[in-house]
Amino acid sequence: MNAMPGKHLVFLPDAPSYTIAAVSDEYLAAFSLQRENLVGFSVFDVFFDDEQNRSSSEQLRQSLDQVLLTKQIHSMSDQRFRWPNAETGVLEWRTWRPVNKPFVGPDQQVAGIIHSVEDITNSVQLVELTESNQYLQTIINSFKEPLQVLKPIFENGRIIDFRFKLTNQAYASYANATPEQLQGKRVGEVFPGYFETESFTNPVITFTTGEPLTFEIHYDKDGLDLYNLMSTSKLDEEVVLHFTDFTRLRHLQLQLESKIDELKSSNDSLQQFAYVASHDLQEPLRKVQQFGDVLKTRYKDQLGAGVEYLDRMQQATNRMSTLIQDLLTFSRISTQRDTSKTVNLNEIVDDVQFDLELVIKEAGAVVSTDPLPTIPGDALQLGQLFQNLLSNALKFRKDGVAPEIKVRYQKVAAVQLPTAVAPARKTAYYHHIDVSDNGIGFEQHYTDRIFQVFQRLHNRNKYAGTGIGLAICEKVVVNHGGAITATSQLQKGATFSVFLPTS
Structure with missing residues (x-):
């Protein structure tokens, strides 16, 4: 969690407190905070301890309550705050997009909520300026995360496709093209598979209703295999799409899940082996004890001093039996x-x-x-x-x-x-x-x-x-x-x- 890219907090589902359980390094760096001042405390005690932030506090609480109830991602409205510039310290307006996403445990109950904060200030400002400042295309291309501005195409009063009005190089690379080559083209011509996915239907919803959306999508069409967190917002008569590409992270997660499954299978096999081995090892020990008792009962006079050796042998087998039983107990203590x-x-x-x-x-x-x-x-x-x-x-x-x-x-x-x-x-x-x-x-x-x-x-x-x-x-x-x-x-x-x- 600490090294996960992006600005994230993880909350426990302990409403109404919503205790902070983890925080990403990038979040700490962005807001100049210390982990020990956050983890283990209610988010409302840490960030909303004054009357000035009451409105923001209620918005966050309502969003978290909804996630806990529906087990679905909930996007909060964009937030604007005056924040010190990292270099000059001068206060300037920044726009943030908070999203709350549940993660569900094996019992199908919400085990926690990931609160992600995305700074979309640059995206908003660049979209506003690009129409009158074409030279900003170079700056947009410097962004590592994909960005595009789409203009709807109507037929009989409904949206049938979108046209690229603006993209950056990070997005254009998905099509092995440049932003200039994509500009003016229909999205469906470049990515015909997108009609079957939320990357088409959700921008339609945003344009029609004006509601911004944030959603995860696995795009496995048109020869691609991409995992993105997409955000859509309406700007005048266009739709702005911002992507957070976590394809590499998702692939690593899938590999980790596979390794976890392998480890669980290995642990199950080891536990089964422990049960079988303990039984198989105890059986010959019991035989040694029984035959020792028989020797002492029937042949005690003939053995003479040998009885002492039999006693030592039986003491050793007793210790071995106890050791096997303790090892079995240790192996049975599950990590769950x-x-x-x-x-x-x-x-x-x-x-x-x-x-x-x-x-x-x-x-x-x-x-x-x-x-x-x-x-x-x-x-x-x-x-x-x-x-x-x-x-x-x-x-x-x-x-x-x-x-x-x-x-x-x-x-x-x-x-x-x-x-x-x-x-x-x-x-x-x-x-x-x-x-x-x-x-x-x-x-x-x-x-x-x-x-x-x-x-x-x-x-x-x-x-x-x-x-x-x-x-x-x-x-x-x-x-x-x-x-x-x-x-x-x-x-x-x-x-x-x-x-x-x-x-």
């Missing part, structure tokens, strides 16, 4: 989460404590919990998150010291996040949940390492486990748009901090 229901985190933590009740009693542990929020999320994944965090707090305890585990909660603003924390999804506020203990802790410089698969900091013989639990925690948190980190000192306990977006 089920957010169709809200999850009460108090109930999640209560369920985890119930499952760990025996371990908690044996360790003499004391667990205290703040009231926790209800959030949209995947209950199974969030259960795995707290299961691993609380299990670790119980496991890595000091000898002879009863574990004290605290689950603390507070809501924090994005600006209050630690500098090292970068949540997967940006929002104005986050749920901050700390799980702290008084256990053996670890050295702080190992923080990044502990969230990697198979990473262990402690002796396996004393502290059982596969080194996958915290990797699962991080994957769950990222799936929910958040971030997880840890702070600790050796022999002074550890605190795992989870940050989840509030919306």
Whole structure:
């Protein structure tokens, strides 16, 4: 999004706020703005916080509401503002054409709205001046984006075609011609396929009704394969057409979509492989365990000291079985989460404590919990998150010291996040949940390492486990748009901090 050509904002469909989710670099440069002052805030708080802009604010709100309702592109009326000249700083009139376009998610609901602002000042001024200043053709040709002015041809009171009155070289290149060669010709002679497309019908509508239109078109006629965002407006007895050619961008998008499909297919195959492999690997391990039990039961006296080797063998197979099960759990955590229901985190933590009740009693542990929020999320994944965090707090305890585990909660603003924390999804506020203990802790410089698969900091013989639990925690948190980190000192306990977006 940041590098997308053009001036764009992306709004969340959270009416009436319409929070800014992303902004293109070109938009920031054009209006001398900073991304951190926009993203995460309502567009109406950022741009329309005074009475002077009330009219513009209402126009934008009505347009966004209509897009959300109809799931269709909506073009706002052209806007004229006095804006500082980039070189001189002198205020001058500029004309902008805002367009709001929805993008729909897999559930056929509006996932966001792209607000594009096109500076058409040059196009408007050049059209007005060209009739009396033919030398401006050279300047028009310098524009990279296609531009044309069409005069309607009538027959029996209806428009049957248009005639080129003015074009620039960017447009003429579509016909392998020059603007001079196109001038005066009928469009249908040069592009006979255009009668079947909106590039003919929409200029007719604009001329007939006076309504400006903005629309996307894939022109695949006359040997061409073009993707354009076209704008039409009526000027006296002619129609002005301005093009934004995004053919290259669209082709890259299609390639990306193809790669995404390939990746999804590959992930599905890997997940299927994980299920099959786990079953096929567990089966021989079960056989080893069973035959080990048979050997110890029937031939214990004959084996003598060999029983110890059988015990070691069975312990190793147990560890292997646990490792396979943990790997299967890790592979099952999809990058997508089920957010169709809200999850009460108090109930999640209560369920985890119930499952760990025996371990908690044996360790003499004391667990205290703040009231926790209800959030949209995947209950199974969030259960795995707290299961691993609380299990670790119980496991890595000091000898002879009863574990004290605290689950603390507070809501924090994005600006209050630690500098090292970068949540997967940006929002104005986050749920901050700390799980702290008084256990053996670890050295702080190992923080990044502990969230990697198979990473262990402690002796396996004393502290059982596969080194996958915290990797699962991080994957769950990222799936929910958040971030997880840890702070600790050796022999002074550890605190795992989870940050989840509030919306």
